[in-house]
Amino acid sequence: MTVRIDHATTSGTFSLDGQTFDVDNNAWVVGDDRECVVIDAPHDVEAIRGLVGDRRVLAVLCTHAHDDHVRKAPELADAVGAPIFLHPADLVLWNLTHPDRKPDQELADEQVIEVGGVSLRALLTPGHAPGAVCFYSAELGVVFTGDTLFAGGPGATGRSYSDFDVIVASIRDRLLPLPEATEVRPGHGESSTIGAVRSQFDEWVARGY
Incomplete structure (x- = not known):
């Protein structure tokens, strides 16, 4: 069966360091007609379940644990009977x-x-978060970058548990070596490609984006 990528944009808030912002988050579902995984579970369980349909959900994969990416993860996991996967370095944010x-x-x-x-x-x-993870599929030619990398630059690093130099190293060492045609599917906003990112990367770093 053909594997496909389904997508929904959900709206809600992001809160950290005593501040709250309105945000729109991408939720991604990858799979065929029988099974799938969900990448991030932001603000709306029913919107994500609409993408899943009657498929078996193998996992809820968290790119990182900022509240706008995991707020609905337990509710979604319980509803579809799937485990939640998170890198342990991000437990400080999950908690x-x-x-x-x-x-x-x-x-x-x-x-x-x-x-x-x-x-x-x-x-x-x-960099954006201590346990931030991207998910790369060579077969699909896609990398799901959460808030590590956007079409317009690296993820934000001005809040607790983030570091600009670390995120720059992560993008340079882990993402830019991917094939230039690889599609970048981020946690917010429009998609891009590794080639487009590579062409702007030095400028972003120079201005301390």
Whole structure:
């Protein structure tokens, strides 16, 4: 069966360091007609379940644990009977939103998740968050970057548990080596390509984006 990528944009808030912002988040579902994985579970469980349909959900994969990416992860996981995967370095952020519910599985760098006959490889890319992870599928030519990388630059690093130099190294060492035609599917906003990002990267770094 053909693997496809389904997408929804959901609206809500992001809160950290005593501030709250209105945000629109991308939610991604990857799979075939029988099974799928969900990448991030932001503001609207029903919108994500609409993408899933009657398929078996193998996992809820978290790119990182800021509340606008995991707020609905426990509710979604319980509704579809799937485990939540999170890199352990991001538990410090997860616990701010879900102190009474832990993720079910630890994500490791280079861990491979199989779904619908394709592989998603976890790439540890700290900087925006200490345990931020991107998911790369060579077969699909896509990398899901969460808030590590957007069409317009690196993810924000002006808040707790973030670091500009670290995110720059993550993008340079883990993402830019991917094939230039690789589609970048971020946690917010429009998609891009690794080639487009590569052409702007030095400018972003020079101005301390």
